Every structure is written in C-alpha cells, then in structure tokens.
Amino acid sequence: MIHGESYKPIIAEAAKMAIGEENIYERVFIFELLKDKNGPNAVAGAVGFSVRQPKFYVFKAKAVLLATGGATLLFRPRSTGEAAGRTWYAIFDTGSGYYMGLKAGAMLTQFEHRFIPFRFKDGYGPVG
Numbered sequence: 433m434i435h436g437e438s439y440k441p442i443i444a445e446a447a448k449m450a451i452g453e454e455n456i457y458e459r460v461f462i463f464e465l466l467k468d469k470n471g472p473n474a475v476a477g478a479v480g481f482s483v484r485q486p487k488f489y490v491f492k493a494k495a496v497l498l499a500t501g502g503a504t505l506l507f508r509p510r511s512t513g514e515a516a517g518r519t520w521y522a523i524f525d526t527g528s529g530y531y532m533g534l535k536a537g538a539m540l541t542q543f544e545h546r547f548i549p550f551r552f553k554d555g556y557g558p559v560g
Contacts, residue, residue: 457489457491459482459483459484460480460481460482460483460489461480461481461482461483462478462479462480462491462532463479463480463481463528463532464478464479464480464532464535465477465478465479465496465498465532465533465535465536466478466479466490466492467536467537472537473537475493475496475536476492476493476496477490477491477492477493477496478490478491478493478496479491498529498532498533499529500528500529500532
C-alpha cells in the first residue's frame with residue numbers, strides 16, 4: 433500500500449520524466465488567474481511568486497486546471513497510535529481556489545453542502 437508521504441515523490445518523478453524537469457515549477461504561490469482578452473469566459477494563464485526566492489512568474493497557457501482542493505493524507509499525519517493516517521479534514525485547505533475562480537468569473541456550484549466538524553469521544557470523522 434502506498435501512503436501519502438510515499439505517493440508525492442513517485443508522482444513527481446513520473447511528471448518530471450513525462451514533461452521534462454525544466455517545465456516544472458515548484459514552490460510557486462499562484463495568486464491570480466489571467467483572463468483571456470479574446471474570450472471573456474476563458475483563462476489564459478496565472479501569476480505567482482516563488483516562496484523561496486525573490487522571483488515573480490507570469491504563466492501563459494492554452495488551458496488552466498485549478499486544483500487547489502485539500503491535500504489530506506499527502507503528507508505524514510501528526511496523529512499517533514490508532515489514529516495515525518485517519519486524517520479526514522485538510523486543515524490547510526484555505527478556499528483560495530474558490531476565490532481565484534470567482535474573481536475570474538467562474539460559476540461556483542455545490543455550495544449548498546455544509547460541513548460541520550463535530551468532535552466526539554473516540555471519533556475520527558465528520559458526522560453531520
């Protein structure tokens with residue numbers, strides 16, 4: 433069984449081989465989507481900055497995939513004992529994808545679902 437801490441390096445190596453290491457930008461914080469001037473409902477790229485170096489990036493693209501959802505179990509959980517690996521809510525899922533999509537003009541749906549994290553004795557997950 434492949435666990436989260438093992439999965440990321442495996443996928444990263446496959447991506448580097450598939451598209452070339454020179455085409456991968458790591459540790460870049462994307463904060464704005466760029467609209468396509470020829471299509472009012474299209475995104476043509478993104479803007480971001482390096483979190484390690486004083487660099488600013490402007491990416492131009494034919495297609496943009498906004499994948500800012502939670503990354504639960506991507507890294508080793510802080511839980512110990514029986515609860516190890518039972519992370520059910522990504523505490524670092526900030527909603528930045530909702531903001532960028534909304535600001536770029538995307539229609540956001542499925543917001544009728546409400547998440548209420550109940551905490552109870554010997555419980556590991558959401559119940560409501």
